[in-house]
Amino acid sequence: MSLLDPLRFAAALGVAIFHQMFWSWAWTSIGVPGFERTVAADVLYPSAAPFTWFGWVGVEIFFVISGFVIANSASQSSPGAFLLGRALRLYPAVWVCATATLLVLLLFGSGPASELILPYVHAMLMVPKGVTGQWLDEVYWTLAAETAFYGLVFCAMLTRRITLRHLAFGLTIYSAIFNAAALLVMSSTTPSDLPYLVILMFRVPCAAFLLSHGCFFALGIWLFISANRELTALEKIALAVTCVSGAAEIYFFASFFLTSIPAIADQSALAPIMVWAAAVLLIALAARRNRQAADTASPEAPAYLRTLGLITYPLYLTHNVIGAAIIRALVEGRPGPDLGSLDRAGPSDPGLLVHLREDRASGQARADRSPCAFRNAAAAATGTAPLSAGPRAAPSAARRSQGERRGVLAALCRPTSPRTAPDKAARTGRR
Numbered sequence: 528m529s530l531l532d533p534l535r536f537a538a539a540l541g542v543a544i545f546h547q548m549f550w551s552w553a554w555t556s557i558g559v560p561g562f563e564r565t566v567a568a569d570v571l572y573p574s575a576a577p578f579t580w581f582g583w584v585g586v587e588i589f590f591v592i593s594g595f596v597i598a599n600s601a602s603q604s605s606p607g608a609f610l611l612g613r614a615l616r617l618y619p620a621v622w623v624c625a626t627a628t629l630l631v632l633l634l635f636g637s638g639p640a641s642e643l644i645l646p647y648v649h650a651m652l653m654v655p656k657g658v659t660g661q662w663l664d665e666v667y668w669t670l671a672a673e674t675a676f677y678g679l680v681f682c683a684m685l686t687r688r689i690t691l692r693h694l695a696f697g698l699t700i701y702s703a704i705f706n707a708a709a710l711l712v713m714s715s716t717t718p719s720d721l722p723y724l725v726i727l728m729f730r731v732p733c734a735a736f737l738l739s740h741g742c743f744f745a746l747g748i749w750l751f752i753s754a755n756r757e758l759t760a761l762e763k764i765a766l767a768v769t770c771v772s773g774a775a776e777i778y779f780f781a782s783f784f785l786t787s788i789p790a791i792a793d794q795s796a797l798a799p800i801m802v803w804a805a806a807v808l809l810i811a812l813a814a815r816r817n818r819q820a821a822d823t824a825s826p827e828a829p830a831y832l833r834t835l836g837l838i839t840y841p842l843y844l845t846h847n848v849i850g851a852a853i854i855r856a857l858v859e860g861r862p863g864p865d866l867g868s869l870d871r872a873g874p875s876d877p878g879l880l881v882h883l884r885e886d887r888a889s890g891q892a893r894a895d896r897s898p899c900a901f902r903n904a905a906a907a908a909t910g911t912a913p914l915s916a917g918p919r920a921a922p923s924a925a926r927r928s929q930g931e932r933r934g935v936l937a938a939l940c941r942p943t944s945p946r947t948a949p950d951k952a953a954r955t956g957r958r
Contacts, residue, residue, distance in 0.1 A: 528754070528810075528813045528814070528817055529828035529829070529832055530809060530810065530813040531592055531595070531596065531810070531813075531836070532828065532832045532833060532835050532836030532839075533832055533835050533836075534588065534592065534806060534809065534810070535588075535589065535592050535835075535836060535839045536835040536836065536838070536839045536842075537585075538585035538586075538588040538589050538592070538806070538839075539585060539589075539839045539842050539843045539846075540585075540842075541582040541583075541584070541585035541802075542582055542583060542585040542586060542666070542843065542846070543582075543842065543843075543846035543847075543850060544579050544582045545579055545580070545581070545582025545583050545585070546563075546582075546665075546666075546846065546847050546850070546851075547846070547847075547850055547851065547854060548572045548575050548579040549572065549575070549576055549579040549580050549582065550583075551563075551567055551570075551572075551851065552570070552571045552572065552573070553576070553580070553788050553790060553791075556787055556788040556789065556790075557787050557788065561661065561662060561664065561665040561847070561848075562632055562636065562638065562642075562643070562646070562661070562663065562664070562848060563664070563665070563847050563848045563851045565632065565635075565636035565637045565638045566631060566632060566635045566636050566848060566851055566852040566855060567851035567852075567854070567855055568851070568854055568855035568858040568859060570854070570858055573790055576790050576791050576794075577791070577794055580784065580788075580791045580794060581781065581794075581798045581799035581802065583780075583799070584777060584799035584800075584802050584803050586669055587740070587743055587773065587776070587777060587803050588802075588803060588806045588807075589669065590669075590672070590673075590676075590740050590743035590744055590747070591743050591744075591746050591747045591750070591773075591806070591807060591810065592747060592810070593673060593676065593744060593747060594676070594743065594744035594745065594746060594747015594748045594750070594751070595747040595748070595750050595751045595754075595810065595814075596747070597613075597676065597677065597680055597744075597747070598680075598691050598747065598748045598751035598752070599751055600612060600613075601680050601684055601691060602691065602751075605684075606681055606684040606685050609680070609681060609684060610677075610681050613677050613681075617653065617670070617673075617674070618653070620840050620841055620844065621650065621651065621653060621670070621844065622651060623841075624841055624844035624845050625647060625650040625651055625663055625664075625667075625844075627845065627849060628650075628663055628664050628844075628845065628848045628849060629643060629647050629663065631848055631849050631852050632663075632848065635852050635855075642661075643663065645660065646660070646661050646662055646663040647663050649662065649663070649667075650662065650663040650664070650667050653667070653670045653671070653674055654671070655671045655732075655733070655734075655735045656668075656671075656732070663848075664844070664847050664848045665847060666843060666844065666846070666847050667844075668731045668732075668734055669734070671734050671735040672734040672735060672737060672740050674735070675734075675735040675736070675737055676737065676741075676744045679694060679698075679737075680694065691748050691751075691752070692748075692752065692762070694745075694748065695745045695748040695749055695752070695765065696745075696765060698737065698741040698742065698744055698745035698748075699741075699742060699745045699749075699765045699768055699769050699772070700768075701737070701738070701741050702737065702738060702739070702740070702741030702742035702745065702769075702772055702776075703742060703768050703769070703771075703772040705729070705738040705739065705741075706739065706742065706772045706773075706775040706776045706779070707772070707775065708726075709726045709739075709775065709776070709779045710775050710778070710779060712726050713726075713779055713782060717786075718783055718786055718787055723783075726739075726779065727780075727783065730776075730780060739776050740776070742768075742769045742772035742773045742776065743769075743773050743776075745765075745769045746766065746769040746770065746773060746807065749762065749765060749766040749769060750766075750807075750810050750811055750814050751814070753766070753811070753814050753815065753818065754813075754814035754815075754817045754818055755817075755818060756818065757818070770804075770807065773803065773807075774800050774803075774804070777796075777799050777800050777803055778796050778800060781796035781798075781799050781800070782796050
């Protein structure tokens with residue numbers, strides 16, 4: 528169906544916007560970031576948070592589309608051809624994109640190169656990193672879930688007795704039970720409790736178990752079947768269960784975000800559910816139209832739509848680390864505004880970004896690019912407690928040698944009352 532390519536591209540774009548405009552600074556409220564932090568610009572976008580925080584739901588849309596596409600591929604090929612086709616589809620792009628990501632981290636990152644070896648191997652092989660490991664790029668966790676689903680389909684094809692319908696039923700029940708349990712845990716615990724953390728663990732570190740996301744792949748299979756024939760009553764019930772289970776998984780993760788990140792505490796968990804539901808509805812309507820037009824030849828999709836589909840995968844694999852490095856180059860390559868604008872900031876411009884540069888003549892640094900300093904800047908935006916300067920506060924020698932014009936981008940996130948311009952000495956003291 529020609530709809531799938533632009534929908535897949537829109538989902539990837541939503542995930543990219545989420546990572547670059549929300550997660551790039553909001554991670555300070557939850558935990559340790561990935562390697563992209565070592566190449567990212569210290570820039571905050573708190574005013575855009577209401578529109579960017581739920582972009583992660585593009586992953587759930589990916590999984591539904593994947594279920595549809597893989598079901599279509601499996602129904603038209605042998606087990607060997609299916610496996611070879613999936614390998615050729617995934618691995619070459621991963622090898623190129625992971626190598627490009629590694630080079631960016633080596634050339635522009637500030638961490639030790641030894642930390643990148645094992646994550647690079649995991650990325651090249653697309654194997655799960657485990658609970659305590661780290662991905663070369665955080666977006667690669669979805670590939671573990673994808674390959675697990677491909678493996679299930681391949682094994683089902685080998686048996687010649689387990690059909691796509693059977694597989695969809697199994698994933699529907701399997702994932703629905705887990706997501707129902709997740710809602711019960713959420714209603715009786717907090718994000719700091721062990722049962723809650725165990726549920727979260729199966730979303731990303733242990734995504735290959737498909738406990739959280741199996742319902743999305745199953746939904747894709749049901750939509751594929753509905754594109755070729757009318758669903759039975761039992762199959763329609765299973766489809767409804769996958770929809771409810773998927774909404775429950777999204778609600779759980781959205782609630783975790785809203786509880787843990789003060790900057791979006793006033794947002795609704797229904798926003799990502801509505802975005803996901805709209806995408807599923809579009810696929811369902813396209814599937815129904817495809818079934819009704821089964822006797823007529825469907826027109827070929829326009830070339831630009833096929834192009835969108837082709838660039839979606841590399842865009843998804845490179846937008847996080849490489850995208851962060853590109854944004855940093857753009858931001859740090861621009862001259863900063865007059866520091867006097869800091870004093871003229873008022874209620875009408877809470878998102879003003881001010882460059883604080885290093886004075887090479889006097890040798891005095893105006894700002895620190897250390898992780899602790901950026902966490903404190905982001906903490907001001909999210910409303911969390913700042914961190915005290917510790918051993919990580921000192922900038923590394925590698926980072927100090929990277930340029931003459933380093934600095935942080937601090938955000939004035941809360942409105943301030945107008946004030947008169949102080950004299951030069953007072954302004955110098957604040958810097």
